[in-house]
Amino acid sequence: MTDRVHPSSKPAAANGTTPTATPSGTPSSAANKARLYNPTRQPYRPQPPRRRRSRSCCCCWTILSIILFLILITAIASTVLWLIYRPQRPAFSLSSLQISQFNLTTSSQLSSRFNLTVTARNPNKELVFLYEPITVSVTVDGVDVGNGSFSGFVHGKKNTTTLRTPMIRSGQSMDSKSVGILKSDMKKSLELKVQLDTKVRVKVGSLKTMRVGLRVSCDDIRAAVPTGKSATTATTSDDKCEVDFRIKIWKWTI
Template sequence: MAEPALPLVKPMNGGGGGVPAPPSIKPRPVYRPQPPSKAPRRRGRLCTCCLWITFVVSALILLAAIAGGIFYLLYRPHRPTFTVSTFRLSALNVTASNQLASRLDLSITARNPNRKLVFSYDPISISASSNGVAIGNVSVLGFVQGTKNNTVLKTTVTTSGQRLDSPTASDLKKSNVPIEIDMETKVIIKIGALKTKKIPIGVSCSAINAAVPKTKGKKAVPAPEFSPDASCDVKMKIKIWKWTV
C-alpha cells in the first residue's frame, strides 16, 4: 500500500524540486506546582475555637447550677406573700350622667417567710378595678421588712368624676360587684452584707365580691367592713441575679 505524499516546500532560491515539511510539534504545558490550600487549617482552628467556647459556657452553667443549689440549701429562699386582710367599699356612686365616684378602704398584710432574707420595698402602687374598669389607685410608702415579719398596709383607694359608658355604669349599679386589687413595686433582697439589685414585683389579688353601699334618701350607707382573707398571686420578674458587697 502506497504511503501518502508529504507536502513539498519550495526552496527560497527558486530552484526546482521540494523538501518535505517537518510535522508540527505542539508545545507541552509547563507544570507549575500550586501552593497548599489554607482552608483546612482555618477550618481546624475554627472547630477548636468552637469546642473551647462550648466547654467554657458549659462549665459556667454547671458552676452557676452548683452555686444556686448551695445557696438554696443554705438559705431556703421564699418569695413574699400578700393577703387582703380587711376590706370595705365605703362608696360606689354612679351619677345620672354616668360619672363614677368611689372609696375603698382596705388593709393588706405583707409577710416575709424567710429566716435569713430581708426585703426592702420601694413605694407600692395599689390599684382597684371591677370587671376591667378602674375604680381608683393610690401609692403607699416603701418599707424594710425583717425576717419572719408581718407588715400591715392600710390605705384608701378613691376616684372621682370618671366617666363611664352606659353598660359599664349599669354593671356598677348592681348590689354586688367583684373587686380586683393589683400592686406593683420593686424590692431589694438582703442577706447580711450582700444585696440584690431592685427586682420588679407584681401582685394580683383575686376578685373579692363586695357589697355596693346602699343609699337612704340622699345619704349613702357604707357597706360593713369584712375580712376576705384573699390571697394574692406574687410574680417576681427576675432576669439575672447580681450580688454586690
C-alpha cells in the same frame, strides 16, 4: 564542446553556512517554540485560594460558653443558698377594704374612694426583702375603678408590716362597655380584685440579689355599693393573697 556551469538553486548564506530549511507551511517562530519545549517540565496548575476560618463562629461559641458557665454557677449558688437558708416567699393578706364612695353619673363618669389595708409578713429567719414603691389597682370584673400606691420599705427578718393607702378617683370617664359592666354589678354587689405590683431584692447578710418583679393578687372580694355617707366594708372568702415572682427574660415574663 564547451561545459556550462549552472548556479545552485539555493543561495549560500553570507557567512558561508547553509541555512536550515523549515518544513513547508510552518512559521519559524513555531519551530523555535517546539525546540524550547521540555517534555519533563510539570504543567502549571493554579493553586486554589485558601479559606480563612471565620472568626464570628469562634466568638459565638465563646459567648455561649460564658453564658452557660454563668447559668451553671448561678444554679449551684442558688441550690447552696436554698439548702442553707430554706427561703420562703413573703405572705400578703388583705386586712381591710372600705368603700366610702362609688358613684356612676349619667354622663358615664365614675367617682370612687377606697381605703385599703394590707398586711405583709416575712417568715424567713435570715432573709430580708427590699421593696421598691408598690403600685395598687382595684378592678371590678376587669374594669379599673381605683389606683393607689405604697412607699418602698425594708421587710426585716420575721417581721410583719401593715400598709395603708387611700385610693381616690374623681370624674373618670368610662367607655360604654365598662359602664355596662359596672351598672350590672352595682345592682347586686361589686366583685373586686386588688393587685399589687413592685420589684424586690433579697438580702442575705451582705449579699443582695438582683431585682425581680413581684405581683400580689387578692381575689374573691365582694362589697355592697355605699349609700349616702356610710362606708361599706368588703368581705373575702380567703384573706390570703397569691404571691408570684415575675422574672423577665428579653420579651418574655415568667
